[in-house]
Amino acid sequence: MSLTHLAGLLADPTRAAFCTALLDGRAWTAGELARHARVAPSTASEQLSRLIAAGLLAEERQGRHRYVRLAGPEVATLIEDLASFPVPAESAGRSSPAPGSxxxxxxxxxxxxxxxxxxxxxxxxxxxxxxxxxxxxxxxxxxxxxxxxxxxxxxxxxxxxxxxxxxxxxxxxxxxxxxxxxxxxxxxxxxxxxxxxxxxxxxxxxxxxxxxxxxxxxxxxxxxxxxxxxxxx
Known part of the structure; x- marks a missing residue:
């Protein structure tokens, strides 16, 4: 996977929210991730398919339920390292958002x-x-x-x-x-x-x-x- 393709995948807020949530190490259903990211189930399904195709997520099916998890510890390391990379507020265009509640x-x-x-x-x-x-x-x-x-x-x-x-x-x-x-x-x-x-x-x-x-x-x-x-x- 090229760097530009990877960066494009993780630049999307919905896909980034999915990957961050999956850092808990557990498998989530598509519906749970949709509710977490506050998007429609159809949107979640589309975005999850892109992450699975790229090899960032792995899919498991049990009956009618579709579970996804991070593809492995190397993906978790990548997500955590990117999340911890210090980006100056002026470069990001705004400061980190304060908790909303x-x-x-x-x-x-x-x-x-x-x-x-x-x-x-x-x-x-x-x-x-x-x-x-x-x-x-x-x-x-x-x-x-x-x-x-x-x-x-x-x-x-x-x-x-x-x-x-x-x-x-x-x-x-x-x-x-x-x-x-x-x-x-x-x-x-x-x-x-x-x-x-x-x-x-x-x-x-x-x-x-x-x-x-x-x-x-x-x-x-x-x-x-x-x-x-x-x-x-």
Whole structure:
């Protein structure tokens, strides 16, 4: 796909809204995305078809329902990196819009504290976890992010496993950093970041808030983060 084609696809506000919503890592129906972007179902269907044809989204059908999700973690990284790229207000033609309602402001505040970035932790929580992993020697960042021997032992003690193909040719990187669009600092992605998030979700250390990307850290999660990583929220 050419750069101009990609830029044209993501420049459309409706298509951009779809991709941003799908950063929660879940599959959405076309109707749910239409309501989220406040467009007609026919418009949503047309725009989703263009994103699927371009390979940015993957489609699944169950009965009469059509589900779509981001095609993979590399697409999520692209969307998050573009969202975090600092564009001066004078270049954008206007400053960033303020939240239009108390509900919107509450959602944005919750997402800034803790949220999903596709399948890993983001927001202040995600950045704090990265800082703790570096400080404890679980991850090294001298020649690019890498999981250390101590990090692998820590994962084993946690009872978590990396996917078999992680780090192999054609497989997902074990660790990668992802620039956080609210914190303007990096959080952890890759297979390691995904395993941490899945473990936190399965053990109820974090809970989803509603249908968006925001997460809430539970009391059990606060204790686990403090005991395992020294993270105090």
């Amino acid at each position: 108390l509900r919107e402001a509450t959602r944005m505040s919750a997402e800034a504290r803790a949220r999903t970035c596709y399948d890993h932790l983001a927001g202040r929580l995600g950045v704090a976890v990265r800082d703790a992993a570096l400080a404890r020697g679980l991850v090294a960042d001298e020649d690019g992010p890498a999981l250390t021997g101590r990090g692998r032992s820590w994962l084993a003690e946690l009872g978590a496993e990396l996917p078999a193909r992680a780090g192999r040719p054609g497989g997902r990187p074990v660790v990668r950093t992802c620039l956080d669009w609210t914190e303007r600092r990096s959080h952890l992605g890759g297979a390691f970041g995904a395993v941490l998030f899945r473990t936190a979700l399965d053990r109820s250390w974090v809970e989803r808030i509603g249908t968006g990307r925001a997460l809430r850290v539970t009391p059990d999660g606060e204790r686990a983060l403090r005991d395992l990583l020294g993270v105090t929220l």
